[in-house]
Amino acid sequence: MMMSAFAGQVHAQATSGGEGGTGASTSPISTVTVTGIRSGIEAAISVKRNSSSIVEAISAEDIGKLPDTTVAESIARLPGVTAQRSRGNGRASDVSVRGLSPSFNGTLLNGREMASTGNARSPEFDLFPAELMGGVVIYKTPDASVIGQGLAATIDLKTVQPLDFSKRVLAASYKKSRIGVRSKGEEGDGKRYTFSYIDQFADRTIGIALGLTKYDETGGEQRKFDAWGGYTERLPYNGQNVLVPGGFTADTEVASEKRDGAFASLQFRPNKNFRSTVDLFYSAGERGLKKTGLEGAIGGNTSGQYDPAGVLQNVVVQNGVATSGTLTNYKGVVRNHIEASDDDLKTVGWKNELKLGDWSTTADLTWSKATKLSSRYETTAGLPGNATSLDTISWTGFNGGNFTDVVYKTGLNYADRGVARLTDVNGWSGGVTSPQAGYLAQPYVEDELKAIRLNAKRSLDWGHVSGVQFGYNFTEREKSRTGEEGRLVIKGGDPFGAVPVPGSATATAGTTGLQVVSWNPLGSLGSVYDLAEKVDADILAKFWDVKEKVHTLYAMGELDGNLFGIDYRGNFGSQFVHSDQTGGGYTVSRGNCTGNTAATCPSERTEGSTDYWDVLPSLNLSFDLKNDQLLRVGVAKVLSRANLDDLRGSRDFSVNNSVANPILNGSGGNPELKPFKAKSFDLSYEKYFGKKGYVSVAGFYKKLDTYILRVPRAFDFAPYITATTPLPTTGQFAGSTQGLLTQPVNGDGGSLRGYELALNIPLDLVTPYLDGFGILANHSDTRSKITLPAFGFANVQSPATTIPLPGLSRKVSNLRLYYEKNGFQIAAAARKRSDFLGQVSDFQDNQQLTFIKGETIVDFQVSYEFQKGYLKGLSLFAQAQNWNNAPYQEFTESSDSVTRRIEYGRTYQFGASYKF
Structure with a gap:
């Protein structure tokens, strides 16, 4: 009501015609061109207001410029929408709408269904570089003409159409990234290149739009420590059984991604009655998650054929706990694992629109194909199974429960390639008869979708019915998951075979500070290993x-x-x-x-x-x-x-x-x-x-x-x-x-119910002193009476017999403050969600559920666009994502029992763009 009153005052001032109050003006009419943040906001508001359905929308602030780096991050700022971050790189990936998991959304590209590379029907949002999107519309209520709709929402990604522009536009940008700043590990970096071209020919009867993007990013180090769930053992020492750490896995993880993306749109409109549009979209990427670390049993865990029990030495005992000590016969296992994938998405759409008298008809053809080849290499290095001179491991600072505070030291140097060799260290697969120097799984997913859509509509004057349309859509889809999987064995047939680790790189094993040999096993099948499928x-x-x-x-x-x-x-x-x-x-x-x-x-x-x-x-x-x-x-x-x-x-x-x-x-x-x-x-x-x-x-x-x-x-x-x-x-x-x-x-x-509140206003509506300032804020509260049996999901460790609805955060809030004037653009944003049950991929490539703690993520961005002179059209910008270094945390019985915590650090991005 307050805002309505302010708006009314502004409207009255705008139409009063000045102090004379005549309502007329002899001043020449001027054209105001709105660009940047306000341009994107006003375009999105226009979509929302003019829609017959309840929708949310975002629009690019300029050519190749959505408000955020990823499509998922931009969508997650809309009312009732939130995103789950990826375990590997911390980016927003899966999108939930109104408390329902991502699989409840239908995702379209220019109104067409697409193939996908995962188990879900809709493609992952990481496949769509934000620079190639002109806007996004989320249908919260469907109408009968929306094909591929979802139960939660239908998300329609939009590329630009060239004949919607009045002139030629060329734009290019370059962005440099620092990734993992203040993450307690080494920083990563990245580069992004974007080029867009839009033009019209033959008296505006032909239009062409082309967008290209390329990026190459390596994430910052994530140093992790896993005490095997707090595992301990009691071993004999001087006539008593003392408590010792059971063992650990300490990894340093680094994520990487390369992606090439392109879209093209060709339009032909020879007259007002016919228009033909061909849309092409392509996205191909390589992703990797490299894990380098050390693991091994300290207590009585001797499950491997070549892992003998050790003897305690030099132990300091307090209250039955070995606060420090040394264990003999230690067999450390150096891990160099990599989870990689090559994905490819191609989509072609051909839409023809013909007006026949009072009827407007459409024929739309779609072909979409997605493939994904994943590689999960697990390699082990250390002492071979028949080694007779083994290692020792020492620890200090153990009190029986402070596993992450314990300091470890090994007798051997696992950064020495003469010590840590590629081999079957512990005989985990059975020993001599079934050697395993590593493991390889290569699942392959292929999805192909074909569709045809016919539509006809016309205006009517039948009382309250002003028009009618009807149509038919046929979709044919074939999807499969195949692959190969098995033990990696050292070439040559010797079950105790051991070869040097290629290269000379070393890395830190998680939070331990211990150095280990490092290498990338991709491509080693056939050169280092054979596969025992x-x-x-x-x-x-x-x-x-x-x-x-x-x-x-x-x-x-x-x-x-x-x-x-x-x-x-x-x-x-x-x-x-x-x-x-x-x-x-x-x-x-x-x-x-x-x-x-x-x-x-x-x-x-x-x-x-x-x-x-x-x-x-x-x-x-x-x-x-x-x-x-x-x-x-x-x-x-x-x-x-x-x-x-x-x-x-x-x-x-x-x-x-x-x-x-x-x-x-x-x-x-x-x-x-x-x-x-x-x-x-x-x-x-x-x-x-x-x-x-x-x-x-x-x-x-x-x-x-x-x-x-x-x-x-x-x-x-x-x-x-x-x-x-x-x-x-x-x-x-x-x-x-x-x-x-x-x-x-x-x-x-x-049942599922909830409410959403949203505010999106420039603050000059309140007072002219705040000209250039604006605010976007929304909050949603969603409640569900749906529960699922917990035993159906292997990853959910809870004493309860039921679990809540996956994807549901009861409370989700977003805030964005901005200032834009005289070429300057400054924005600060925060998105917050409460605890929820998320979906992750486990070590066997299966999708599992796990509880994820709520989080608040803060981002900043600033830019300046030159308004005149030789540099007109040039913009310089800087962005900071996850400024508050919000950790990603998983838990089991309660949010206090955190089982996985990852600090991704900040991401800084600096760059320039030029449009002419």
Whole structure:
């Protein structure tokens, strides 16, 4: 109300015509061109205000310039939206909307569905350089014409269209980064290059837009220490058993990424009745996470064939604790692991728009393909298995529980390539008969999507119905996950084989300060190692393929009328969706496996399929309350399809003898799985101040009719039983093929509700003394009555039997303050979210859930654009991200029991851009 009053005063002053109050002016009309931060804000406000649905939007402040470095960071500043940071590099990656996990979003590029490189349907946001995006629209309420919509939201990424520009534009930028500043390790660095070209030809009948970006970044060091969950042992010393550290893993991690991105748009508009547009998008990248460190048992952990028990020496004992001491027969293992991936995304769209009399028709073709080859190299260096002269390890400062404060010292120098050689150090895979000098997993994901969309619409004058459109969309998708996996063995066939570590580099092992040999094992297969490929139940269960065909018919009416004296506009309609899906994979009986090869672990290819219909009605109304006030209402039935790996046909099973009544237990996917489904209701009040700003209050409620759960259900394994398959031999299930299969199933849903507050205004609306200043602020509070069974997620360590909704932070807040005037742009921003259940990738490339602590991240940016002279169009800028060095923290039972803490440090970016 206060802001409305201020805005009214401003409006009155603007229309009074000066002191004479005549309402007329003889002054010449001048054109004010808004650029920079305010340009992006005003463009986004225009999208939000003019939409018939409830949407949020961001627009580029200039060509190739979204408000943040990544698309995910920009989206995460919108009301009700938040992002999860990546474990590896600390960047915002996965986006949650209204408390629902990222897989509940539909993600589009220029209105088209895309292929993806992960298990989810939508591509990762890291694949989209922010410099190539012209804007983003988030549909919180869908309409019938939005294809590929999600249950939480539909996120449409937009590239620029050349004929929307009035003249030629060229822009280029360069950015230099310092990464990991104040992270307690060595800093990383990076470079980013961007070029954009937009032009029009042949009397503006042909337009072309081209964007190129390239970056190469190496992150700062992350020094970590893991006491194996606080593991301790009691070892004999002078007639008593004393408490000693059980062992540790200490790593220094460095993330890296290279990416090339490009988009092109070619438009042909020979007349006002026809326009043809071809959009191309390409993104290819290499990512790596290098882990260099030292690990080894100190206590009685002798699980390896070549890891003998040690003897304590020179121990100082206090209250039964060995506060310092030395252990003999120590076998330190130098780790040089790398998790790398090469990904590739190509998308082509061809849209033709033709006006035939009163009808406007559209035909849109899409082809999209994504591939990702991952490599998880784990290599070990140290003393070979047949070494007779072993090492010692000493420690000081141990009190029984302060694991991260203990100081360690080894007798041997593991930075010496004569000491630490590539070999099977401890015989973890079984020793001489099964040597393992490392491990390699190379999963390969390929996803191809084809689609055609036909649409027709026209204006009408049927009472309150002002227009109608209807159409058809067909999408065909094929996705598979294959690969190879197995033990790395030193070439030559000697199980005790040991070779020098290539190169001369060394590194610090995590927080210990100990130096170890360092090298990059990528490409070492064939030169250093041979692969002893494994094919067992765990590996085969991760191989799958899914095929989908989705037909969507839709019809929508446009509304424009008056109800009880209030003007309104909107739309109503429905989608009629037929889905046909097939999931394939492998079924393995673990009891039949006598080894880990194809011959010793026989499998059977299996498939399952189903088809079904869904009807998705929707209604959006926007009431004009006058004085730039809108009241919006949205009602819809929405769905989100299951992650593609949940549809796999793979399953494996064995006898569970750990229970009173032994029974067959198995796990796998479910090709007959139906989507998540919900009914949604949205209400939003918006007050605009011209095109400069707005305030809004929104509430929403989602009633989930079905939710996909991982639960055990009764299952008859008879079709997969052979003569050699072991069955229970005792108890009530003795000899029975009946058992329990844990797989994704459609269960009952729950409810989700919340509210959102948003403020986006330039402060000169309050007083002219604050001209140039502005504020963007929003807050959301979301609550859920949905709980999931904890046992369905292996990574969640909690005594409770249920867990909360993944992705849900109850409270999310954002604040951005800016100043822009006379070429200067200064902005400070903070985004905050409360604790939530996040999704991460484990060491076996499986997606797992883990609790993540809430965080507040503060960013700054400043720039200056030359306004005239020879340097006009040149901008210099500097940015600081994660200024407050907010740590990434995972926990188990409570937020006080942190199990993983990473300090990424600050990222500084400096650069220049030039537009002409």
